[in-house]
Amino acid sequence: MSGYPVYFAKRLAQFALVVFIGVNLAYFITHATPIDPVEQSIAAVTNFSGTAPDAIAQMRSSLRELYGLTGTPRQQYLSFWSRIVRADFGPSLSAFPTPVSTLVFRALPWTVGLLVTSTIATWILGNLLGGLAGYYQKNRALKAMGVIAMTLHPIPYYIVAFVLLIIFGFVWPVLPISGGSAMNLPQGWNWAFISSVLRHSILPAMSLILIGLGSWFLGMRSLVSNIVTEDHVRYAELAGVSSRRILVSYVMRNALAPQVTGLAMSLGGIFNGAIITERVFGYPGVGTLLIDAVYAGDYGLVLGVTTISILGVSLGVLIIDLIYPLIDPRVQAR
Amino acid sequence: MSRIRALLTAVCVLLSGIAIAPLASFAQGIPQNIPRKELLILENPEGTIKNAGWFNMWAINAGSQSNGLQQSALDTLWYIDPDKGIDGVWENSLAADKPQYNADFTEMTVKLRKGIFWSDGVEFSSADVAATVNIQIKNPGMRFSAVLAGNVASVETPNESTVIFKLKAPNSRFHANFTVRWGAIWILPAHIFEKVADPLKFDFNKPVSLGAYVLHSYDPDGKWYIWQLRDDWKRTSLAKFGTPGPKYLAYVDPGPPDKRVIAQMNHELDVIHDIAPEGMFTLARQSKTTKSWFRGFPFGHPDPTLPAVIFNTQNEQLKNRDVRWALALLIDIKAVANASYRGAATISAIAVPPTGGHPETYHQPMEEWLKTFEVDTGKRKIKPYDPTIGKQIADMLRPSMGEQIPTDPKEISRAFGMGWWKTDPQSAQELLEKAGYVKRNNAWFAADGKPLSVRLMVEGDLRPVMTRAGTMIVQLWRQAGIDAKIDVAQGTLLTRRAAGDFDAFIGWSVETWGGHQDLSYFLDSWHSKFVAAPGQPQPLRNWQRWTNPDLDKIIEATRKVAFDDPKGVELGRDYVKLMAQEMPIIPLMAYNVFTAMDETYWKGYPTADDPYTDPVPNWGNSRYMFVKLKPAN
Numbered sequence: 005m006s007g008y009p010v011y012f013a014k015r016l017a018q019f020a021l022v023v024f025i026g027v028n029l030a031y032f033i034t035h036a037t038p039i040d041p042v043e044q045s046i047a048a049v050t051n052f053s054g055t056a057p058d059a060i061a062q063m064r065s066s067l068r069e070l071y072g073l074t075g076t077p078r079q080q081y082l083s084f085w086s087r088i089v090r091a092d093f094g095p096s097l098s099a100f101p102t103p104v105s106t107l108v109f110r111a112l113p114w115t116v117g118l119l120v121t122s123t124i125a126t127w128i129l130g131n132l133l134g135g136l137a138g139y140y141q142k143n144r145a146l147k148a149m150g151v152i153a154m155t156l157h158p159i160p161y162y163i164v165a166f167v168l169l170i171i172f173g174f175v176w177p178v179l180p181i182s183g184g185s186a187m188n189l190p191q192g193w194n195w196a197f198i199s200s201v202l203r204h205s206i207l208p209a210m211s212l213i214l215i216g217l218g219s220w221f222l223g224m225r226s227l228v229s230n231i232v233t234e235d236h237v238r239y240a241e242l243a244g245v246s247s248r249r250i251l252v253s254y255v256m257r258n259a260l261a262p263q264v265t266g267l268a269m270s271l272g273g274i275f276n277g278a279i280i281t282e283r284v285f286g287y288p289g290v291g292t293l294l295i296d297a298v299y300a301g302d303y304g305l306v307l308g309v310t311t312i313s314i315l316g317v318s319l320g321v322l323i324i325d326l327i328y329p330l331i332d333p334r335v336q337a338r
Numbered sequence: 339m340s341r342i343r344a345l346l347t348a349v350c351v352l353l354s355g356i357a358i359a360p361l362a363s364f365a366q367g368i369p370q371n372i373p374r375k376e377l378l379i380l381e382n383p384e385g386t387i388k389n390a391g392w393f394n395m396w397a398i399n400a401g402s403q404s405n406g407l408q409q410s411a412l413d414t415l416w417y418i419d420p421d422k423g424i425d426g427v428w429e430n431s432l433a434a435d436k437p438q439y440n441a442d443f444t445e446m447t448v449k450l451r452k453g454i455f456w457s458d459g460v461e462f463s464s465a466d467v468a469a470t471v472n473i474q475i476k477n478p479g480m481r482f483s484a485v486l487a488g489n490v491a492s493v494e495t496p497n498e499s500t501v502i503f504k505l506k507a508p509n510s511r512f513h514a515n516f517t518v519r520w521g522a523i524w525i526l527p528a529h530i531f532e533k534v535a536d537p538l539k540f541d542f543n544k545p546v547s548l549g550a551y552v553l554h555s556y557d558p559d560g561k562w563y564i565w566q567l568r569d570d571w572k573r574t575s576l577a578k579f580g581t582p583g584p585k586y587l588a589y590v591d592p593g594p595p596d597k598r599v600i601a602q603m604n605h606e607l608d609v610i611h612d613i614a615p616e617g618m619f620t621l622a623r624q625s626k627t628t629k630s631w632f633r634g635f636p637f638g639h640p641d642p643t644l645p646a647v648i649f650n651t652q653n654e655q656l657k658n659r660d661v662r663w664a665l666a667l668l669i670d671i672k673a674v675a676n677a678s679y680r681g682a683a684t685i686s687a688i689a690v691p692p693t694g695g696h697p698e699t700y701h702q703p704m705e706e707w708l709k710t711f712e713v714d715t716g717k718r719k720i721k722p723y724d725p726t727i728g729k730q731i732a733d734m735l736r737p738s739m740g741e742q743i744p745t746d747p748k749e750i751s752r753a754f755g756m757g758w759w760k761t762d763p764q765s766a767q768e769l770l771e772k773a774g775y776v777k778r779n780n781a782w783f784a785a786d787g788k789p790l791s792v793r794l795m796v797e798g799d800l801r802p803v804m805t806r807a808g809t810m811i812v813q814l815w816r817q818a819g820i821d822a823k824i825d826v827a828q829g830t831l832l833t834r835r836a837a838g839d840f841d842a843f844i845g846w847s848v849e850t851w852g853g854h855q856d857l858s859y860f861l862d863s864w865h866s867k868f869v870a871a872p873g874q875p876q877p878l879r880n881w882q883r884w885t886n887p888d889l890d891k892i893i894e895a896t897r898k899v900a901f902d903d904p905k906g907v908e909l910g911r912d913y914v915k916l917m918a919q920e921m922p923i924i925p926l927m928a929y930n931v932f933t934a935m936d937e938t939y940w941k942g943y944p945t946a947d948d949p950y951t952d953p954v955p956n957w958g959n960s961r962y963m964f965v966k967l968k969p970a971n
Contacts, residue, residue: 037830038830038833038834039829039830039832039833040833040836043832043833043836043837043875044832044833045398045399046836047832047835047836048399049398049399049481050878055484055485055878056485056488056489056862056863056877057863057868057877057878058484058488058868058877059484059485059487059488060484060877060878061877062478062484062487062488063398063483063484064875066478066479066483066484067398067479069479070398070479070538096388096389097399098388098399099388099389099392099399099400099401100397100398100399100400101397101400101538101539102388102389102392107388107389110558110559111559114559166596169596169597169600170600173597173600173604174600174603174604177604180367181367181593181597181600181601182367182561182591182592182593182597182601183367183557183561183562183591184559184561186369186370187367187368187369187370187557187561187562187564187588187590188369188370188371188372188554188555188562188564188588189370190555191558283594284593284594285593286386286561286591286592286593286597288386288557288559288560288561292386293388296385296386296388298829299800299828299829300829301829301833
């Protein structure tokens, strides 16, 4: 057997290995954390009450049993893998007894909706404008855009987010500054809810696009600037091929391949949630869930989110790896 | 090129369109379809609730409690207000009277109020109280099961309005479990929970209410909860205080501090639970409708807790009282107040927070004792107390804050505290020498050559005010030659605090009722029998792991006197004296909470001038606000 099937099998095995190592790392790192979920829970329920010390000791042992934290480390590890293969991440410790999967799948649509849309929009706009800027290097509007991209690119994300919040939330208060939809609006497939969701996503999306645009723009402009000096482009120009055709068929197409890889990686990483975005805009997504879980020592939830994230990123890379030989003749399936 | 221009123009138009599109509906952050004049919007400091649909407060970690559930829908036998209360600090809520104990405190009898109904029409009775106890004892994973199983031998209900608790051992403070300070053991509906197979896995959604409000709606993603006044609110315990003002309550997660300020400036958040001092100053300066606890500086409400430098007294170096006292005398409390609260702190030299009724019960009566109190440095006896420090803080702030700083000595004491310990490096040096330390090249060493080092643990970004205080204290200690370091714990603080993995930390181990002078709420757990061995988890709240036979005597004596017995205050003062002599914690100040209240839609918030309750909206006591608030127009 040779050719594409072997390539496919190898990449699949590589995928499985990456996932196995990644999930194991996540497991051991979360279990090595100095945060004890039982102590966190006890502190949460007794922080404002005068519970007697002997009652605390009893609560501590009850919780250890309830949370499944008894047993040897080996038993706990094996139990973890047996649940993972059944896609069961167990109960969340900080929202006991709700299953981790319920919490993750409730938060995921928000994150995916916001980040997929803004990532794709950023990618299209950034590459399109970057490609044009790289090709029409003397155009003043595109040059100005390059300066804007260079300026915005290094600004920390949260600064842009807060500037937007102040402008559109306070100085000119036309956009919602918090949440995923309006309060007291039942969720459903109706225009009132959908338009509310769209309106609430404008500021977080705008902040993501403004910052993300710069990196795609600059990357694409630099790729195109190199390609236009290559022999095949010069030859096409000398041969009288139209400028538009050279841009689309000779330059952009070649420059897009690494950008597509970048897009796949970005889309895979979406499962992490944009933690800062969700924090700043109070957006109900996986990022918020993850950071709260870390502070609460909720291993189960942290593992649930990170495992889905590992799967997402690895799957994104796998799909690109599998598609590449089919779309790019320079990559051979050996 | 024209195509490029067209494309760029289209992008600009699109982006402008996106920004302008929502102009038609500029209202934001306000519940839809509810008249604003009937709605009070409060911050839920728990943030976004992961498990939004859980209302079973009796299951551990199941959901939110500060989302209005404990403030508006639950009830229990008694309340003690951290401030003055509407009708005194003590409230008989579901109970008709105070708890009645037998002579040896092994039995507590409770007479219940009649005419109180659950929101589903079932009358509240002794069966509910008995079920609250029995169901939790039978299910060890429940929130109050351990405390009830440890205390209650049996619970009897001779009739519908009487409950008799038979206790396993004498306990003159058993009623504290059913007395709201911040929260308490809330009464559950027997007619619902007795039909549930596993109460640990029961979400209690939709909750049946015993309070004046019922759940109207909530966000499945946990950002907001709306409660609606019951049609039959007169059949609840709150009715005796009058008609609740707001018909609707919205508990929301407004996001980080800056957004809370923006939301209140936009009149979309009536009560901010807490913000950084700078946020409070901004609101005070820019919002004409924002009100705070104090009319002016220092604005914040002093909670009945006492931030302090808490030593790990099991640490070899810190076992010595002279070392602890030396570290106290190296602190400049004015610098700490400035660093932590920008001066807006209410300081306390004694181990009782200067809040609620405590200034009258402890701080003022003990002032003379403090003035004559002496510490032996080994070379001489010093009087470390300076009664003028509160005034010095006020004077320090007056040039920049002007008229906001009070001039009346009583007002100054109330806002900034009374006195504190003098900064006295010379006496600190003598105390360290007495403890066997030697100073070489501006560094202190023990006889075995080890430097005197203290890791001061702080919470970090999660509690910035206390982190700033800790940073300043470390700086002061370092200037005096102590090898002091800041140790930022972030989310690990709770675990490390329990394990004793610190030399000292900024936090509190003293929490009081505020409105009541009894100190056993926290003090009972300081008995030496509860102190864990080094490395073992320490039960609440003696984080300093301090043992002292005299303290045990005070605690044991307190257990034998009734809750309201004046002897309790005498014992409390003995405790204060012992703490000053031994200094196992260095008391700093009250935990000031910068609660900001917007008067655009509602008037009648609690303030230092009308202290009928704590304004901090996650306390169970904040239900008093609902009856005192009236529409602004």
